[in-house]
Amino acid sequence: MTDAARHLVSLSFDDGFRASSIRTAEIFERRGLAASFNVIATGHHADFSSPDAYQDAIEKGDFGLWRDLAERGHEIMPHGYRHANKGELPFAEARDLVERCLEVFAAELPAFRAEEAVLGLPYNAASDELAAWLPSVVRAYRVGGDGINDMPDATLVRLSSTVFGPRNGNEAHFFAKIDELTARESGWLVYLLHGLGEEGYGPVSEDFLEEMLDALCEIDSVDLVTPARALARA
């Protein structure tokens, strides 16, 4: 984070699609940037079936890929044990799924620390009871909203994020959010994406991802930063 940065932007890529994640990481690396991925703990299992039927046809990455991307400087964060909607589940069941998810991440990723992690909730949803409990096990959790947060500090545990979908067409939405952010004195935009090309919810083209990154790098007041690192620096 530079001293001049009054605005932070985090792009977060959900669901762990294998081909898209590899290409996304490469696009960030060409600019010396780190990407952030929220992946499903069991998404790579042969019997994994997402509540979103369209996801099943898309190959997921496994923890061999996630370890490789983490070693290359990217951020690998949890996105649930099996992509259940935790706004709809009873608290005990949702808590159990979060605990199992964090156990998988701790076992599979050498540098993973739950107390520093940002849990990207599937469907951006949590019951009030779950939301009250989550800060006891993770640094922060991500839900849906307008996507613009105050600058991170030690008290920030609930991250608002915004997403466009289900079809592509993010261009106008993304740049409107950047304008909304930079019109404020300061703030932190958490913008949620999924895959590239045709993969996932609201996919973007590789060309548009490059355009987004280049546009962000051009704005002096903006730092592009991964969510957990933004919180760790706060």
Ligand SMILES: [Zn+2]
């Ligand atoms: Zn998801």
